[in-house]
Amino acid sequence: MKKTLVSALTTALVVGAASTTFAAANPFSDVPADHWAYDAVSQLAADGVIEGYGDTTFRGNQNITRYEMAQMIAKAMAKSDVSAADKVLIDKLAAEFSDELNNLGVRVSNLERNADMVKWNGEARYRYWSKRVEDRDGVHNEAGKDKQNTDRLKLRLEPTAEVNQNWHVKARLDADINTSKDTGATGDVKLARVYAQGDYKNFQVKLGKQALFSTETNGLVLDDDFSGAQVTFGKDLKTTLEAGRWDLDNADYAVSTAAAAKDSAANYQGIMLNYAPNKLSLGAGYRHFGSDAFTKVASYNNSSSKSDDANIWSVGAGYRFDRNWNLEGAFAKNDEADNYNTAHNIQLSYKGADRVNAGTWGLYGAYRYLGENVAFAPTYDTALNNTKGWEVGADYTPFHNVYTAVSYFDGKQLARSDKDAKVLFGRVSFFF
Template sequence: MKINKKALAILAGLTVGMSSTAFAATADSFTDVPKDHWSYQALDYLAKEGVIDGMGDNTFQGGRTMTRYEMAAIVAKAMQKNDVNFGDKAVLDKLSAEYANELGTLKNQVNKNTSDINDLKNKTDKFKVWGMTRVQVGDDNGLVKDGHNGTYNNRFYMDLEGSMKVNDHATARFTVEKNAHYRDSEYANSKIPKMIKLTRKDGTTDYLETTNAISGIDKDSLLGDDNHNGSISNIWVELQLGKNHNWYTNIGRKWNGIGMQNLMLGGQVDGIATYHPIEGGHGWWMSAQYWKPSADWTTVSGTDQIKETFNADGSHKGWDTSSVKINTHRAPIVGSLDFWGPIGKYLDANIAYSRVVDHTSDTGNSADGYYTGAKNFYGVDLKAKLFKDFSVTGSYLKSDALLEDLNWLKPHADRTWAVRFDYRGTDLNKVGSWGAYAKWMDIGAVSDLGHDDEWATREPTFVNGVKGWFYGFKMVPWQNCEWETMWAPHLTENSDANWAGGAYTRHILRSWLDFHF
């Protein structure tokens, strides 16, 4: 870079004017400028002050002719300095007048670059993706009871979440969940053969033995796990409604929970829910929800009357399945009210109520309520912060299920108790942070609308009551990674049931490592 003597003299004069005392170079800013060169100190100072940058490779290339735009860039940087005296300002004014056109071009380019950066940032902010990947191992004797499999035990799992900003008060959201089971012994859907009665043309009968085993590929697909098969499992919009935009409203299909421990509800639902801070409520909130579980269910009848059919010559043609009846049952439609907030400094509370507003039972009567006969559900939670890093959460749930009509249940199947103790906790940004918990629960078979079953206490074995202790420990071994182990040494299941087989003792030991991104 070749600077004419007039320009360099102006810069040198400006440099001296900026410094009230003489100085000596302490470092070589440019490798190709000798220390004994008459301009060394001026160039070194300008580089340290950020007025000149050189060629980007630690060279100044003083033999190259400098363009007017490069000189304008130097002047522009010098003009940004605040600690210049009156004489320096006069020199800068002359330089700015000399290079006014070039400075205007540079300013326009900077403004355009700034606009492009802001536009790119706004586009990037409109779409965000985050989530978690889990590696899980464990042992669970309940997962093999009656032929059921280890759906929640040995697996790789991913939860991918995304948001798409529509405007300042509306966001579209989605989640994708995927289970991948890696233990071959857990791919059998049933170890108990099923006997189907066959009726021949001559009236004689026989039995065909079948199994429900499916392949590993099917197990990870829609056939085996429709909520964790890699498809979009939840999709909804989040709105901020009202004059103050503080009616936070969700519309669509998403995971939803009611109560501090999600005992009244904890699962995937379709519907609308709005959340709002109560005016003058001292930190209390309320929510109103209208929803139904997203999983309707079907029953199959008549499968023991599959008939053999024959061709005109009497040869086997196939099996007549016209007697097989598939009945679809719609999940109940529910309205819920939920209130939560602080009571004093160390106590929080949650009060919830749900009512089945529409449900068609097997009798075809929409007034029958839930399949248990329950139409009303009540829940109360209290969380006390007893001392630093230690809290206790107690929950109670009650329904008005018609126990007298459910002769396979014992009394108290319409209520649930749960107590959880938490000490400390984890922070994904703090390596070494840890927490421990203990939880006791007695879940009644017909007390809830679908509680959060994060530890698979009900689903794999399809039991009707769970009672016992859970213990857990978690920590952050690396940033954004959390390791957790849960142990339930003695769970009593079917504890509320009169049916054949009685209570069943189950143990769970499960450990997993989550990678958050």
């Protein structure tokens, strides 16, 4: 690390003061008054950003360590009277030296708290589905058709507002447009999530409308939202407790159809355990849902005494062989359902696209079995209600923050084992 980097820091930090007369005295014997950096070095020393070596020398021509540079950045971060231009450069330096700053006990988030109190992220997404579900009129396809193509656009905005050092309020706004029909395309905007999040050492709490994701199975059972509370604690072994209400309109076809005629939401309680200290990851979960809607699901129970509960047990495991290959599997069962009450998945992945790194890509192959009375809202883009089959896919990042993916599912319907169920899916996302 040469003097040029120190010069960049010192010059930038005195931009705002360059128009004024420096009154600070120079404490360093090796920085003469006619040196180009005399004013900058004197002012930064007066501000406590730099200290020299304790023997009245600055040693500006000497290489410095990353640790020494991080010390100067940390002191610059503590300054409150800096211009907007200075703050931008400090942000960049803090990101570059984030590891060293963390070792010094200075979190980069401390710098972010000095910036705007509300931050926005977003995504513009296009998705396409081509479904071929044999003899399933009115279920997944338009009446009288085995084939259905769907085009959808989504604009997603995600603001985060700071409350204090530990608490933030987060939200998600989604605007969806169905472009499958050239005329009369419909759109809607909804507040999909809004919750308060508190972060402490090895402890996190969320309150409000938030994500409902079965982390122990990597989304085999659920990938949706619920209203309630979530608490996560632990270091290597993480325990997550959840309780609240889940909107059944977002469940699979069988449950959501029954919910529309009976009870639109279910009481929910759940616990997840996840352990991932190294290449091996293990998970287990239990979830209870209670709703009269389950009594109206035709495939749920054989007996005349219909259960209004869903008790789902789930396990998952994964192993990362190296930086490229990853194998994962999961299994789930609903003890209350008599039919289509199990789901399982196994997937082998190679590499994987990173949306911030242009040129990254990945491939995967998977076998999925999605019983409709347990895989209520799986995360898979090609997921069809009550099906089993093979899936292959690929993703690619052609440019920074531009993500593309394509996948194909070739399977059978569980209720009609000789009937096909095929889905082609494509996606392009622009993140900002």
